[in-house]
Amino acid sequence: MREGFRQAMAWLHTWAGLLFGWLLFAIFLTGSLTYFRQELNRWAHPEVLYQQAGTPESLASAQAFLEKHAPGAPNWLIIAADERLPVLTLYYRQTSESGRGSLVETVVDPRSGEAVQARDSRGGEFFYRFHYELEMGYPWGRWLASLAAFVMFVTLVSGIITHKKLFKDFFTFRPGKGQRSWLDGHNALGVLALPFHLMITYSSLVIFMTMTMPASILSRYDGNTRAFFNELFPATAGMGDTAQRQAPMLPLPALYARYLALVPGGQVGMVSVDKPGTASATATFTPKVGARVAYLPGGGVTLNAVDGSVVRGLAAEPVPQRVAGGFYGMHMGRFAGPVLRWLYFISGLAATAMIGTGLVMWLGKRLLKHAGATVQPFELRVVGALNLAGMVGLVCAVAAFLCANRLLPLALAGRASWEVRVFFLVWLASLLHALWRPNGAGWLQQLSAAAAMLLSVPVLSQFATSRGLAVTLPQGDWAVAGVDLACAGFGLVLAWLARRVWRRALQARAEQAPPRAVRIKREAH
Amino acid sequence: MLVSALLCYAGFMALCLAMQKHHASLVGRQGAPGLLRALRWAGWCLLGLSPWPAMAAQGWAFGLVQWCAVLMASAGLLVWLLPYRPRLAVGLAGVCVIAGPAGALLAGFG
Numbered sequence: 001m002r003e004g005f006r007q008a009m010a011w012l013h014t015w016a017g018l019l020f021g022w023l024l025f026a027i028f029l030t031g032s033l034t035y036f037r038q039e040l041n042r043w044a045h046p047e048v049l050y051q052q053a054g055t056p057e058s059l060a061s062a063q064a065f066l067e068k069h070a071p072g073a074p075n076w077l078i079i080a081a082d083e084r085l086p087v088l089t090l091y092y093r094q095t096s097e098s099g100r101g102s103l104v105e106t107v108v109d110p111r112s113g114e115a116v117q118a119r120d121s122r123g124g125e126f127f128y129r130f131h132y133e134l135e136m137g138y139p140w141g142r143w144l145a146s147l148a149a150f151v152m153f154v155t156l157v158s159g160i161i162t163h164k165k166l167f168k169d170f171f172t173f174r175p176g177k178g179q180r181s182w183l184d185g186h187n188a189l190g191v192l193a194l195p196f197h198l199m200i201t202y203s204s205l206v207i208f209m210t211m212t213m214p215a216s217i218l219s220r221y222d223g224n225t226r227a228f229f230n231e232l233f234p235a236t237a238g239m240g241d242t243a244q245r246q247a248p249m250l251p252l253p254a255l256y257a258r259y260l261a262l263v264p265g266g267q268v269g270m271v272s273v274d275k276p277g278t279a280s281a282t283a284t285f286t287p288k289v290g291a292r293v294a295y296l297p298g299g300g301v302t303l304n305a306v307d308g309s310v311v312r313g314l315a316a317e318p319v320p321q322r323v324a325g326g327f328y329g330m331h332m333g334r335f336a337g338p339v340l341r342w343l344y345f346i347s348g349l350a351a352t353a354m355i356g357t358g359l360v361m362w363l364g365k366r367l368l369k370h371a372g373a374t375v376q377p378f379e380l381r382v383v384g385a386l387n388l389a390g391m392v393g394l395v396c397a398v399a400a401f402l403c404a405n406r407l408l409p410l411a412l413a414g415r416a417s418w419e420v421r422v423f424f425l426v427w428l429a430s431l432l433h434a435l436w437r438p439n440g441a442g443w444l445q446q447l448s449a450a451a452a453m454l455l456s457v458p459v460l461s462q463f464a465t466s467r468g469l470a471v472t473l474p475q476g477d478w479a480v481a482g483v484d485l486a487c488a489g490f491g492l493v494l495a496w497l498a499r500r501v502w503r504r505a506l507q508a509r510a511e512q513a514p515p516r517a518v519r520i521k522r523e524a525h
Numbered sequence: 526m527l528v529s530a531l532l533c534y535a536g537f538m539a540l541c542l543a544m545q546k547h548h549a550s551l552v553g554r555q556g557a558p559g560l561l562r563a564l565r566w567a568g569w570c571l572l573g574l575s576p577w578p579a580m581a582a583q584g585w586a587f588g589l590v591q592w593c594a595v596l597m598a599s600a601g602l603l604v605w606l607l608p609y610r611p612r613l614a615v616g617l618a619g620v621c622v623i624a625g626p627a628g629a630l631l632a633g634f635g
Contacts, residue, residue, distance in 0.1 A: 168544075170541075171537075171607060172604075173608055192601045195597060196597055293590055336590075339526065340590070340594055347594070347598075
């Protein structure tokens with residue numbers, strides 16, 4: 001009975017893992033990259049001279065810019081500058097003559113108060129959005145990503161049950177022993193980082209729980225989910241005087257001082273100003289996301305922007321909300337400092353590698369049965385091609401995306417979309433190449449291509465932009481230099497892998513050569 | 526965070542040495558049952574103590590997350606070093622045993 005159960009779990013682990021493996025690999029790799037989203041954003045816009053500014057100074061810059069460019073807008077949203085990405089991001093709704101508003105996003109230098117001029121690129125935002133939306137449009141991508149997360153959870157749990165000697169083999173890794181080593185590696189990556197895997201997978205389900213599992217909300221609020229969200233995130237609109245009289249607004253630095261009096265030491269992540277310039281204007285100060293582990297959006301202090309009185313203080317945080325926010329915050333790791341951020345990134349890569357080793361093992365086990373055959377079964381060829389394109393092909397696509405940021409002409413219309421197109425075209429090309437050569441030669445060629453592209457990134461940064469390593473290293477600009485150096489590092493790792501694949505191919509050829517010669521001789525007779 | 530990491534690594538190494546097959550390959554001879562039991566106790570004690578430095582320095586929320594991170598990282602480093610550089614792996618644990626508590630004391634008094 002017990003063995004039967006374990007076998008059933010092993011079957012589930014094998015097939016659920018195979019079906020969703022490639023998608024999960026992509027989600028985990030882009031998710032790991034997202035931990036350096038701000039750094040990638042800085043790297044992607046090398047023209048911008050990032051300079052740190054104090055909160056009052058940067059809020060004053062934001063207000064001056066918005067009063068000049070969006071005086072009549074119904075609301076302003078100011079994403080504060082922080083150490084990792086020291087620019088202000090401003091959003092406002094611009095009402096055209098037809099009455100339909102369009103949302104305008106502007107990036108502003110917190111010191112000069114001028115709009116930042118930079119190349120059109122999505123940078124780290126691309127990986128971030130791809131990680132949970134898969135470029136599929138709302139809501140399909142989110143549903144597919146949630147389904148993948150659910151399957152990931154199932155494979156994790158079934159994997160733990162399948163693993164016979166979890167504690168006995170806890171420290172075991174025997175390299176250089178073929179399938180045995182792959183299984184050891186898969187187990188070690190899975191078991192040693194298990195807390196991370198469980199946390200990241202479970203929290204991803206928590207993040208989209210209101211979308212995927214709305215039953216409790218629907219029954220409690222009679223099918224009106226909007227009412228639930230209104231209660232969770234109370235709107236600040238229409239809270240003050242409803243008259244639309246014009247009235248001068250207090251300077252944001254003064255309002256910020258009021259906020260600090262209410263919340264001593266409070267760091268601001270976002271300020272939203274409702275009905276600026278009118279007598280009913282309010283300013284809502286939302287705490288910085290990275291200031292604590294839990295991520296609880298929608299909180300904050302609302303002040304009357306004309307006289308500075310408190311409209312709404314800090315809301316109480318019910319325990320369930322804090323628990324959900326804790327999972328959300330731990331998933332994103334916005335609070336993490338440099339060391340913890342790298343550990344997050346490495347754990348993410350460990351999860352990616354765990355999925356990759358699983359996929360390699362699925363195929364390796366089945367290929368062994370056809371070791372002597374000249375033609376492999378069709379389904380194994382397909383899985384082999386998908387393995388190659390899904391793993392190395394994706395790395396090629398990421399590398400090409402980074403190269404495109406440096407190489408595409410700055411004046412190209414729709415430049416940011418072209419970068420994304422380059423990503424998908426390279427991925428598609430790698431799939432076609434993989435279908436043509438789903439074997440060692442294919443692996444060697446794609447690994448070499450990815451390594452070459454990644455190694456070229458710092459060179460391109462040096463010669464195609466003004467912020468190459470020769471500039472960023474002496475300046476200590478580790479965000480930009482780090483991306484270049486990491487690209488070079490991963491390029492070297494991939495080159496090493498390519499070399500290993502090449503040597504193994506040579507070895508295999510040397511071993512296979514005699515029988516093949518005999519066979520050809522026989523055919524000739 | 527660093528002190529926690531040192532304690533975690535030393536703890537995992539003690540637990541690793543408490544297993545006969547690893548003990549034999551790392552030390553070169555079979556371990557006495559009493560020694561293995563003592564190592565197991567020491568390992569669990571070190572791991573049990575390891576969250577405190579991080580939590581004392583960073584508060585329970587940040588500290589706990591950091592502890593989880595270094596717990597995984599130290600075990601990963603250990604398992605990766607074992608087949609390639611076994612002597613370095615054991616030596617590092619020796620350094621951790623001394624530096625970990627020393628760091629904790631320094632942080633406590635400093």
